[in-house]
Amino acid sequence: GIQVEQSPPDLILQEGANSTLRCNFSDSVNNLQWFHQNPWGQLINLFYIPSGTKQNGRLSATTVATERYSLLYISSSQTTDSGVYFCAVVPREGSGTYKYIFGTGTRLKVLA
Amino acid sequence: EAGVAQSPRYKIIEKRQSVAFWCNPISGHATLYWYQQILGQGPKLLIQFQNNGVVDDSQLPKDRFSAERLKGVDSTLKIQPAKLEDSAVYLCASSFSGGRGSYNEQFFGPGTRLTVL
Numbered sequence: 001g002i003q004v005e006q007s008p009p010d011l012i013l014q015e016g017a018n019s020t021l022r023c024n025f026s027d028s029v030n031n032l033q034w035f036h037q038n039p040w041g042q043l044i045n046l047f048y049i050p051s052g053t054k055q056n057g058r059l060s061a062t063t064v065a066t067e068r069y070s071l072l073y074i075s076s077s078q079t080t081d082s083g084v085y086f087c088a089v090v091p092r093e094g095s096g097t098y099k100y101i102f103g104t105g106t107r108l109k110v111l112a
Numbered sequence: 113e114a115g116v117a118q119s120p121r122y123k124i125i126e127k128r129q130s131v132a133f134w135c136n137p138i139s140g141h142a143t144l145y146w147y148q149q150i151l152g153q154g155p156k157l158l159i160q161f162q163n164n165g166v167v168d169d170s171q172l173p174k175d176r177f178s179a180e181r182l183k184g185v186d187s188t189l190k191i192q193p194a195k196l197e198d199s200a201v202y203l204c205a206s207s208f209s210g211g212r213g214s215y216n217e218q219f220f221g222p223g224t225r226l227t228v229l
Contacts, residue, residue, distance in 0.1 A: 031216050041201055043155070043220035086154055090216065098216055099145075099168055102154030 002027045002091040004103035011108045013077050021072040021106045023087035030098065031090035032063055034072050037105075038083045046072070046085075077110045084108070114138065116221035118204050124227045130192035133224045137185070137206030143167075145218065146179055146189050147203040155203055161187065162209075194228045201225050 003026040013019055023032075034046040047054050047061040049070065054061055058077075063070040070087055084107050088100040117136040125131050137144050142163050147155035158177065160168040164184040172179070176195070181187040191198055205218040 033217065041223050041225065043203065045217070045219060048217040099157050099160055100218060105154055
């Protein structure tokens with residue numbers, strides 16, 4: 001099955017710093033989402049981005065589907081950005097159930 | 113617009129007991145998902161419903177887990193009997209539809225944290 005690898009696995013930043021999180025996937029995908037899981041466990045949608053670039057405030061994301069990767073950029077990080085970031089993909093080749101496969105996650109800690 | 117609702121938020125039980133979780137999806141969302149998230153890992157899909165029919169339950173341990181979505185709206189996930197390794201967060205998600213494209217964008221509830229002693 002498809003492999004979804006995220007890097008780095010752990011990241012510690014000083015407040016105000018910028019960062020780039022990466023999601024590599026081993027096969028073609030139909031859908032791709034980025035989520036932020038806050039310290040209370042809630043999964044929050046950041047982007048639905050199977051291709052192209054999107055921006056929402058301090059966050060932006062780019063997916064290059066032909067090269068099988070997606071990037072999440074966080075600018076001017078804040079302590080509230082702490083948590084785990086997941087990408088999740090729906091493989092293009094599958095049983096037709098279009099189920100999401102989650103990546104390994106990047107654990108981010110932003111220090112005040 | 114109200115989000116995905118789940119209850120209870122926390123549950124502690126003894127092994128071999130039974131437990132049930134409830135989920136109410138976003139209004140109008142036809143597809144409902146139950147995930148299990150073990151500490152330190154990403155969510156793993158247990159079962160996917162399209163309206164009141166099961167689309168995928170390939171990773172559901174059917175000897176002890178069951179789920180239903182009788183009227184195509186809210187859903188219940190049950191574990192009977194529970195094992196120590198079932199300690200996890202159980203997440204419910206919904207999407208407008210389960211196909212390709214943005215209609216499959218998933219929205220998650222707050223989750224139920226289960227501890228089995």
